[in-house]
Amino acid sequence: MAGKEFDTFFLTDPEKIPQEQEIEMILRDLSPGDRRYKYRSFFAKAMVSDLESKYPDRLWVRLGRGQLLEKPWSVKVLEELKKFSDVEGGTS
């Protein structure tokens, strides 16, 4: 049973996505503690697999125009990356 749920958009053929190695990607949180934060996006260092049971969290995959793949992948989030230097309370 997956712990958390995320989704992501693959803009290339999913078969070309490097699996079981560290990649940088954008994830959307589908299961936040506070529901108001559902769909919050963040940059992450993560590892993904097309095997649903490989990593602790479930990853739903969408293509460039929002098409959802039927079978979920799995993901291990290693680190959330900060992309902005303008403080002001930003988390990204």
Place this chain on the structure above:
Amino acid sequence: MAYTYPKDNREFINLLKKYGDLVTVEQEVDWDLEMGAIVRRVCEKKLPSPYFKKIKDYPGFEALGAPLATYRRLAIAMGLGSDASIPEIAEEYVRRTTAEPIPPVLIDRKDAPCKDNILMGEEADLFKLPAPMVHDGDGGRYLATWHFVVSKDPETKDINWGMYRQMVFDEKTMVGPVLPFSDMGKMFYGKFVPKNEPMPFATVIACDPLSGVAASAPSPIPEDQFAGMLMGEPVELVKCETCDLEVPAHAEIIIEGEVIPNMMIEEAPFGEYTGYRTSPREPRTVYRVKAITYRNNPILTVSNMGVPTDEGQLLRSFSLGLEMRKLLESQGIPITGVYMLPESTHHLVVVGVKPAYSGIASQIAGLIFGSKLSPWFHMVIVVDHETDIYSKDEVIHALSTKCHPIRGIHKYDQAPGTPLNPYASPEERKWSRGAKVLFDCTFPLDWPKSDLPIKVAFNTVYPREIQERVLSNWKNYGFQD
């Protein structure tokens, strides 16, 4: 002289209620797809605006869906009642917007309801607002669907209000396309990016309806003055908290921040005004948030782009068509009218003209395809003065009977387009390239009069005396209408 019009979103809601064009939804609705689905169906069925009183997870917030998705609601917003016809609305719009521009007035922040609540710094968190997930499969939640973005030219100080969609990325970040030929795009990419300077912006959500109409109009007049022309008096603005911009004081929600130069983040996909998800997810312009201000118990406005007809299609068609009319009239072309069909997702415009000389249809197409309006549409149908441009039946009849399949169709390649055109190839979308086409539905002037086909209709082939007799006896014959 000020016209009668709703001064804010709340007055507009009351007016819609008065005219029976509002459904108050007391049941709690979910911002996650449910609200969007309701608004989508309302648009497709041309139903009254839904007024959502309870939004899941967001007590104290309300929302108005499909605020201006019908001509009836546009008429109400303009103070014309609910029964004004499209030509009547158009005439009034042209009359008001060809008068003198009316500059806005600045009011004190204590008199500006949009300052009821002010969130700065860490507190300014986009997830505190009930941004809907509009369509399943969208790239994110779109807080700004019926709104406008305020920006100011750093050199000329010209103000721009424009509708640029904004997807919530995280607490502080929104992302959206800013096309290079748009007013804000010219400003941002032309004057801020080369200096690597952020551009201040303010997003105005749920303003009075006429400010929204002004923001969606492709007029050369600055929108803050254009709004005043529609109102007949100055629009009331108030200074922003974090930058040198002013925003409508009576709007429900204001988001202030900066557009970040030389940085892109993935945005979309999104159900677009064409009725498709055409443009894929790709890197687009980044907005960083510094402050959020809002009225007590704010009422968000929610539009839902999709198959016709929603407010984007309707108002853009309306104002684009009428700006073309002004352009053609300014050139002395003997047009009888211009009507852009909202059902065409503002891609097809019908121009009526008295064919006074040969080549007049090509001249019309050349003028409007050569204008700044042209990236947004690609089909022009020119009909003669005897065709009712507002009647789809008559326009289809003219198109299918008077337009020669070869000589009557003129194609223009290598024209500006938008990445949102579903017909365009991926390469054309990438470079905002398009194509244009003119359908000339006028009979050539060099045909002998004896060769001209005669239109067979009630009002063309019967003597006036017979027409009058039939009309005066219509109910006596047993017909109702």
